[in-house]
Amino acid sequence: VTEVDVESLRPLFAGRLHTDAADTAPSLTDWRRKWTGAALAVAEPDTTADVAAVVRWCRDHSVPIVPQGGNTGLSGGATPDSSGTALVLSLRRLQRVRRIDTVGNTIEVEAGVTLERLQEVAREAGRLFPLSLAAEGSCTIGGNLATNAGGVEVLRYGNARDLCLGIEVVTADGEIWDGLRHLRKDNSGYDLRDLFIGSEGTLGIITAGVLRLFPLPAEQAAAFVAVPSPAAAVALLELAQSRLDASLTAFELMSDVCVRLLVKRVEAARLPLRERSPWYVLLEVSEMQPGARAAEAIERVLQTAIEAGVATDATISDSEARYDAIWAIREEVTEAQAREGPSIKHDISLPISEIADFVRETDAAVDAACPGLQKVTFGHLGDGNLHYNLSPPPVPRDVDAFVALEPRLNRIVHDAVMARGGSISAEHGLGALRRDEAARYKSTVELALLRAVKDALDPQHLLNPSKALP
Ligand SMILES: Cc1cc2nc3c(=O)[nH]c(=O)nc-3n(C[C@H](O)[C@H](O)[C@H](O)COP(=O)(O)OP(=O)(O)OC[C@H]3O[C@@H](n4cnc5c(N)ncnc54)[C@H](O)[C@@H]3O)c2cc1C
Numbered sequence: 001v002t003e004v005d006v007e008s009l010r011p012l013f014a015g016r017l018h019t020d021a022a023d024t025a026p027s028l029t030d031w032r033r034k035w036t037g038a039a040l041a042v043a044e045p046d047t048t049a050d051v052a053a054v055v056r057w058c059r060d061h062s063v064p065i066v067p068q069g070g071n072t073g074l075s076g077g078a079t080p081d082s083s084g085t086a087l088v089l090s091l092r093r094l095q096r097v098r099r100i101d102t103v104g105n106t107i108e109v110e111a112g113v114t115l116e117r118l119q120e121v122a123r124e125a126g127r128l129f130p131l132s133l134a135a136e137g138s139c140t141i142g143g144n145l146a147t148n149a150g151g152v153e154v155l156r157y158g159n160a161r162d163l164c165l166g167i168e169v170v171t172a173d174g175e176i177w178d179g180l181r182h183l184r185k186d187n188s189g190y191d192l193r194d195l196f197i198g199s200e201g202t203l204g205i206i207t208a209g210v211l212r213l214f215p216l217p218a219e220q221a222a223a224f225v226a227v228p229s230p231a232a233a234v235a236l237l238e239l240a241q242s243r244l245d246a247s248l249t250a251f252e253l254m255s256d257v258c259v260r261l262l263v264k265r266v267e268a269a270r271l272p273l274r275e276r277s278p279w280y281v282l283l284e285v286s287e288m289q290p291g292a293r294a295a296e297a298i299e300r301v302l303q304t305a306i307e308a309g310v311a312t313d314a315t316i317s318d319s320e321a322r323y324d325a326i327w328a329i330r331e332e333v334t335e336a337q338a339r340e341g342p343s344i345k346h347d348i349s350l351p352i353s354e355i356a357d358f359v360r361e362t363d364a365a366v367d368a369a370c371p372g373l374q375k376v377t378f379g380h381l382g383d384g385n386l387h388y389n390l391s392p393p394p395v396p397r398d399v400d401a402f403v404a405l406e407p408r409l410n411r412i413v414h415d416a417v418m419a420r421g422g423s424i425s426a427e428h429g430l431g432a433l434r435r436d437e438a439a440r441y442k443s444t445v446e447l448a449l450l451r452a453v454k455d456a457l458d459p460q461h462l463l464n465p466s467k468a469l470p
Pocket of ligand 1: 464
């Protein structure tokens, strides 16, 4: 193995090249602090042409590349391995909003623009960019596309893939593919865009995207609802969908364990209801017509739900501050669980009609195998997506023993998911976390197709090696 002189990269591009430990450290550990790696350097190019120059240098020196956006991913996909041979390629400095079209309702932005900034730019133009997730202040649109991110508005607007019309990609060979189409319709051959979306940096580097915009809602209201069980929550979802149709923009579920952790770990958090309940639903209604009275629409649905016994109590936002406070409860759950220490996470999806039985049976199987674990179950029930997360028992705390349970718990949870026709990664991707697990559940035909795609687009296997692809 010949030593690679990373300094020879420096004159080839504008932007930054970090080699000092203090500068590279934040890019070498993931948000959960579950993975820490090492790298030759962290490159932060300024433009697409500079990204291409960096990739060509990596190709010529056989240096693996780990693309990175906001580093908020939950599957370890943006962390290099411990060999120290890879270059972390950060897209954060690709910051330009290139074009906004309020007739065609599209916006073209570079990969490093944060999701929050994109939402703000859209709002300033009188439009909604509906992708929304708790990491939006830090995650980037490039990362959102690379992971096909979901979040809380998928029920109404779809995930990152549904919101993307075109992309610009630097290929493994260091060429620039301009696929920045602003078109709703384009059947001119294989859909390369959809191949790169969700590929977690293993097929190409996304440097820009064209995203869809929507009208801003005239009025929004949220409700926090106590429900006795996941089965009741599913019944409430069915009722709300039949009454509210497209006005129902979010439908989230969380267990009381989530609320207990929130109250313990997040200073300002408190339950907006008089009494605790085993489960809660957060639902949001968005009305496009001024004066449509979102809160009243929710109230009518909840009245029926309470009469039918599928809800027991509720609070509905009557101001922007209350609306924000209700959403804050949901958005702080991931952070609250992180503060509780190590966790074993399962980002799963199921046909919605299977969810209640899945939770009941899997809870029982987990209790039987490993008694006392905290089941921090929450997620996007309207999309059939649960974060079936586990934390150690509150006492006694034996963190090492808990971490050692992970393979056994994964097997219990994922076998149950697959038996019900689900997926072991709904929105977080496979990354390092689920790569080998995916191999267990995919057919040999599917694995061969996936490998053929990788071989065709990245023949040297330099793009995010050992991630995502089993
Ligand atoms: C508190 C919290 C809440 C979250 N909630 C949600 C949620 O509701 N829904 C959801 O889907 N996710 C959620 N996430 C996960 C995370 O925010 C998303 O996966 C997000 O899309 C990652 O974006 P990023 O810019 O941080 O990407 P990174 O973490 O930097 O990278 C993620 C993956 O994409 C690759 N990548 C990044 N940028 C590029 C690029 N430009 N080109 C090619 N590959 C690239 C990386 O190599 C890596 O494999 C949450 C995370 C946190 C911390």
